[in-house]
Amino acid sequence: MPLPPQVTDLTSFDLLLSVARLGSIGQAATEHRISQPAASARLRHLERRLGLTLLQRTPRGSALTPTGALIADWARGVVDAADSLAAAVQTLRSSHESRLAVAASQTIAEYLLPAWLVALRARQPELTVTLQAANSTEVAARLLAGNANLGFVEGPDLPPGLDADTVATDQLTVVVAPAHPWARRRRGITPAELAAAPLVSRESGSGTRRALEAALREHDIDALAAPLLELSSTTAIKHAVAAGSGPAVLSSLAVSTELAAGTLTAVPVNGLALHRLLRAAWPAGRQLTGPARDLHAIAARPERS
Template sequence: MTEEWQAPLAHRVPDLGALELLLAVARLGSLSRAARELGITQPAASGRLRGMERLLGVALVERSPRGSRLTDAGALVTDWAGRVVEAAEAFDAGARALRTRRDSRLRVAASMTIAEYLLPGWLIALRGLRPDTAVSLTAGNSAAVADRLRAGEADLGFVEGLEVPAGLDAVVIGQDRLVVVVAPGHPWARRRAPLAAAELAATPLILRERGSGTRQVLDAALAAHGGAAPPLLELASTTAAKGAAVSGAGPSVLSELAVGEELGVRRLVAVPLEFPLRRELRAVWPVGQRPAGPARDLLSLTRGPSG
């Protein structure tokens, strides 16, 4: 036995605007007053009503100089329309509640450099846009940020490095340069000749831990020269690496963002390089989950004039 084909429900049921018009006509007894209440013209209301009658195949309203009266079919359809509109209003209230709950908090995970030197300004600006949103920030290396996003423990992340972590979508929000820095008393502080990649690779350095964006960029730049020498120190934060370099422990490779103040007052000296050490800064989120609400607003702030 062959089943009769039916068009999708959306093609067989009047839209909410038409149902609201029918309810207003039933309540007010006039098509023109119903049109005014809904903020549409009377010709538009007449066209909407005729379209609903064609769709349903029955007459819904009888018009006369004294006003508009529902037909028997119109009274029945009006009863159904009231339940549909009531359900739509409940649906809308529920959706607004979901948005309110989403917008009440924002969980951010960021790599150390971005968390320390860029995010504070962005979060202050976000506070002006969304004063009621509670923001939590977790700082770690780029690999840890990716792990938190994939585990659903953060809504938006920021990483540094050469590639987009697996399972994440991303957009570039800026560029960063890495610099080799030493204390003023280090022999490299007085050198004029740029430092070659081979010499840097052969020198024990104060390094960030593996998994950090800084380490990824440095390892890639020195790969053709056998990679970096065993580290003098391997530290889990930019602040710790910078402090060790300031103390004179040895050279370090750090973000220019992180050492700007120290370079300005000569607590550290930048060593010229023969080769560039640059990386992209990215906002990241789980594949297919485009940032919305506060996360979308924060993302827009990172790409604005102050970002």
């Protein structure tokens, strides 16, 4: 049942209590950080709404009428309860804003998020962050289930129910062991050759694999060969490739060290665009607030893209 309109404006009742305690509309106005004319107008409006005279002028200021004193006594408990409610809400909000749950796809979690989180903790040392690294499909599921405040994904598309924007770009690179035949292909390979080769790859829900499949569809190639190996981590894939098991397609962020050291070799793919967008994602229709908003701002800084 809705509250009667006569009692919904608790600010005016709180102002009345201040007049009762301080004995002056002017002092009450100062306490409430409003002008004296505004305070007088608010109290007159309260009197009209209640249909009662609450204040009377005296040589020393303003005093409550007997009716006003009775109303003030009744209002005191309600205003105190409202103050307690506001304090409880603020405590709960502060507790929520001191924790941040992040879900991120493997490449972002391993190679980008650590620096972003260091920057966030520099701003908010008291913040507790939990990070769940998963493939892009699982990240989306965690966001939709309410198990993460903010997510970061690598895949080319998102399920309904999520909003997203781009925070960085990435380039996929075909890598092989230095002894692999492709390592000697100075002119690179064709998209068809890549699609026909059994790859050491991530599982089907990974953003890297989905981005590769989307790029190949641009060349009317609808399917990859059956994987040579399916491994759950980028590190495991790199070790398998370096050991000579077969080629892989990985983020340039993930293989820069190995390419520089010569333990892996990059193979060009002629005519195949292997860049992708890295995106922040969150439940559709919601605004990012608190630490989630701050982390998003750090990730989206121009120098990071």
